[in-house]
Amino acid sequence: RARNLSVATGMKPNKPDWAAPHIGPTCFHASDYLHRAASFSGKRVSVIGGGQTGAEIVLDLLTAPGREPAQVSWISNLPRFSPLEEGGFVDQVFTPGYVSTYQTLPQLGKRSEIAGQKLASDGLTPATIDALYEEIYRRKHLAKAPDTVALLPGRNVFALDRDAVGYRIHTDMTACQATEAIGADVIILAIGAKPSLPEFMAPLSDRIDCDPSGVPNLSKDYRMTFDGPAGNSIFGLNMGLASHGIVDPQMSLMAWRAGVIINALAGSQVFNVEPGADIINWPRLDHPVATSLEHAAATG
Ligand SMILES: Cc1cc2nc3c(=O)[nH]c(=O)nc-3n(C[C@H](O)[C@H](O)[C@H](O)COP(=O)(O)OP(=O)(O)OC[C@H]3O[C@@H](n4cnc5c(N)ncnc54)[C@H](O)[C@@H]3O)c2cc1C
Numbered sequence: 298r299a300r301n302l303s304v305a306t307g308m309k310p311n312k313p314d315w316a317a318p319h320i321g322p323t324c325f326h327a328s329d330y331l332h333r334a335a336s337f338s339g340k341r342v343s344v345i346g347g348g349q350t351g352a353e354i355v356l357d358l359l360t361a362p363g364r365e366p367a368q369v370s371w372i373s374n375l376p377r378f379s380p381l382e383e384g385g386f387v388d389q390v391f392t393p394g395y396v397s398t399y400q401t402l403p404q405l406g407k408r409s410e411i412a413g414q415k416l417a418s419d420g421l422t423p424a425t426i427d428a429l430y431e432e433i434y435r436r437k438h439l440a441k442a443p444d445t446v447a448l449l450p451g452r453n454v455f456a457l458d459r460d461a462v463g464y465r466i467h468t469d470m471t472a473c474q475a476t477e478a479i480g481a482d483v484i485i486l487a488i489g490a491k492p493s494l495p496e497f498m499a500p501l502s503d504r505i506d507c508d509p510s511g512v513p514n515l516s517k518d519y520r521m522t523f524d525g526p527a528g529n530s531i532f533g534l535n536m537g538l539a540s541h542g543i544v545d546p547q548m549s550l551m552a553w554r555a556g557v558i559i560n561a562l563a564g565s566q567v568f569n570v571e572p573g574a575d576i577i578n579w580p581r582l583d584h585p586v587a588t589s590l591e592h593a594a595a596t597g
Pocket of ligand 1: 305306307308349350495497534535545546547548549
């Protein structure tokens, strides 16, 4: 028994509608890869998803001895296979100060911030991307090996079906406004994970305010809007990409998040969670920078 609850059960593998009917031994989420990795020899394997997980799986498929697929295709909806955006300035979005700025933005601004920060969390590590490039270069230009690797960025998968030969992955090539079908025997979904309420919360789920995808809407202190007794709060962790921004599904602010929740439970500042001095003046709605600089100049 507990007066308050903090739900931190992690994300669920993303299995979109077009994949759901096919999930099984030959079409599975990347989180199952290591259980299936023995059975790819001679197969056409397609990895969908151009993030770090997809990159590591493609590298493993090309380099693990004795079980190499006949063909590997790597599909990404991003325009390029891009490295992680790193560095001191990039990392400033993983701070309490940035979270408080983000929370002043209108919905459209929040969405565009998250889209623009994609590579700060989902880009490829230099070690993986370099190893992959070297392996593909070696095969193509040094070993003059048969062309068995297809790198396919800029393709958004929208449907999956089967014909007599195997799967057909239907993609939308946004840049040229055309569609394309890619054949495969095995499909690995390296398309990330989604926040969601765990099954054990089902008896309470219709009493919790959620967005259209079923993810609880969170207040600044991670509290769900729950119509239960005022003294019984439910907090949600790793569910706040929309409410808290890009840092929410990351470990960077884990201690700060815990401090925010403890303060909310205690009703006092047990931990100092106030943002430190930021080195970047992000656009924010409550005190525009230009105004505060003018004010500083005017007051000397
Ligand atoms: C490939 C990859 C790379 C990443 N790289 C980074 C990185 O470089 N930097 C970074 O900051 N973050 C990174 N992340 C994100 C980071 O891993 C997550 O933010 C972090 O693990 C989330 O922690 P969590 O405690 O919310 O969830 P989890 O770590 O998923 O923990 C949830 C726990 O709850 C348990 N659980 C689930 N259901 C139940 C239940 N019904 N009963 C009891 N227990 C249950 C699960 O078994 C699990 O142990 C990466 C994630 C991935 C997948």
